[in-house]
Amino acid sequence: MYYKVYKAITIILCVFLLSSCGTYFNQPIVKEDARIGEDTKITPALRNLPSPVEPVVVGVYKFRDQTGQYKPTESGNTFSTAVTQGATTILIKALEDSKWFVPIERENLSNLLNERNIIRSTRKEYRKTTNPNEPQLPPLLYAGVILEGGIVSYDSNIITGGLGARYFGIGASTQYRQDRITIYLRAVSTSSGKILKTVYVSKTILSQALDANFFRYVRFRRLLEAETGFTKNEPAQMAVSEAIEKAVESLVIEGIEDKLWAAKADTNVINTLLKTYNDEKNEAQSTKLYDRYFKERRSKVSAFVKGGTALISGDFNNPEFTYAAQIGGRWYFNPYINVNASLHKFELTNEISFSQGFNAFDLNAELNFLPFEKLSPFLYGGAGVVNDDDFDNSLFKFQYGGGIEYLVSDKIGLSLNATHNLVLSDKLDTVEQGKRDDQYFNFSLGINWYFGNPIKKKKK
Incomplete structure (x- = not known):
């Protein structure tokens, strides 16, 4: 155990030193000669x-x-x-x-003028004995x-x-x-x-x-x-x-x-x-x-695909993480606010007690906090409907969530987000028990494609 700890700490120290090895391995241990200044x-x-x-x-x-x-x-x-x-x-x-x-x-014009006066007085003093036709001191540049x-x-x-x-x-x-x-x-x-x-x-x-x-x-x-x-x-x-x-x-x-x-x-x-x-x-x-760096980045229309996991919070114990997929689009009213709609396919499971595939449709309003930067957090919320694969049980729900998006280019962004879905019923897992309605969570990683020109910033 101690060996592993020492090994990890040694690696950390090496990273610290190697990250600035240019300075560390050029220690000033001898006197240096004068040299021409650096560019x-x-x-x-x-x-x-x-x-x-x-x-x-x-x-x-x-x-x-x-x-x-x-x-x-x-x-x-x-x-x-x-x-x-x-x-x-x-x-x-x-x-x-x-x-x-x-x-x-x-900068030192007075020194220059004094020196020129000395030249004039010296020439005047010796002009009588030397060349009387010696030219005058040329004028200064202006x-x-x-x-x-x-x-x-x-x-x-x-x-x-x-x-x-x-x-x-x-x-x-x-x-x-x-x-x-x-x-x-x-x-x-x-x-x-x-x-x-x-x-x-x-x-x-x-x-x-x-x-x-x-x-x-x-x-x-x-x-x-x-x-x-x-x-x-x-x-x-x-x-x-x-x-x-x-x-x-x-x-x-x-x-x-x-x-x-x-x-x-x-x-x-x-x-x-x-x-x-x-x-x-x-x-x-x-x-x-x-x-x-503020720049007009995101366009009015975008499409996205997300993949991740879903987790139920219902009447059964021992929920398990299962797959989830999502596809949808966004329409921006301005750089900060957009409306997005999406279709979901996911599964909810409680070990051996419950397992069912579901489909959902979400309609959300989203707030982008830093639309003119590459990295921007966002929050969203809205309503939707969820039903099982057989479409025998359709339930309304509200959802809210948040995440962060990073633009790898002007047209493509990567996002990481989490959503809390509040179902307006206790029948999602087919069991009605207790006073609380069923809920489930989505955690996903997505790719966003932006189409068209970026939304213009308002001129102040």
Whole structure:
């Protein structure tokens, strides 16, 4: 018995460790040399944008943390800021990588102007003894567009949780925390002051911790204790870089779409780029907080087939689970409410006391709680009629139940549900006894087919 328990717990610990073996087996045990900074997931897409007809000269005066958020700790906050204060530099690097913009120095403009004044005064001092016709210092580039904005939000612990188990001195646990940063980037015309385009990007920051331990007396006065684990935190600077690069990519593509600037590429390439971006944008606009993706999914008409089991609750003892099958259809009035009708074939049995096949017809009203998500619970209730296979005994009934449906595609869904059937008679099992009418239950797994276009969401 103990061997089986230890074996099961060992397997659980191995699963915990192997699920993050990339971190566990790359422990920092030696000093590492300096290396070039990592690219984010967005960097390749930013570099592979089609070339511009003419790069846009832009000035970035300030793109910094506007949240005032300090880094959270277990004992409170510290004086260390939660996000980097060098977002302006990150933005300029992203602008260079895109090759769509020519960024000019504006963050430390006073240093640049001071240095130019030094050059002028030095040239003036030596001009009398050297070349009197030496050309003047060339003028500074001016920006046709100014990029403004910043990191406007840092939300800590928007999701926290964990999982753990301990048995007989052996245990393991995992914890996670998710933060979120939000940035805005806008392009402003220097000739008119008009805001040409504004984009908004958010990025989550994930922190994970995993530990496993063993604490047990293996012999008298012999205690064995072992512990291992690790914590993995997504770098906030990488999250800021990824968000800024995504904002620059969005600014370029939306500028192409609005004809603020032009790309030097084939029309088909540009159309493909715009379509891919708009599909991503539509999906993002339908995704709510905590990655809940809202989409028009279920159509007005669907058909379903279900198979499962039936269980009687009547006047005989020892009921048994038997087969049950169902076929029917749904008609949706709106994404939340539908009416469904179905035919049933099932058997009810009480060991050797009673066994009879039945047919039933159900008419239900159903409420779907999350119609725009893949996974949705539902409740239903209605009335129907049930009769035996010989149609000698027809009885009215009410039924109610609930379940959950998961859409594996836009046209096919899998459902799991349970139904309680209240027969308005005590003659279902041919015996009238006691004050309570007969009842039976159905438990089934079904497949739903949806036909036609999804029902449209109402515009707010």
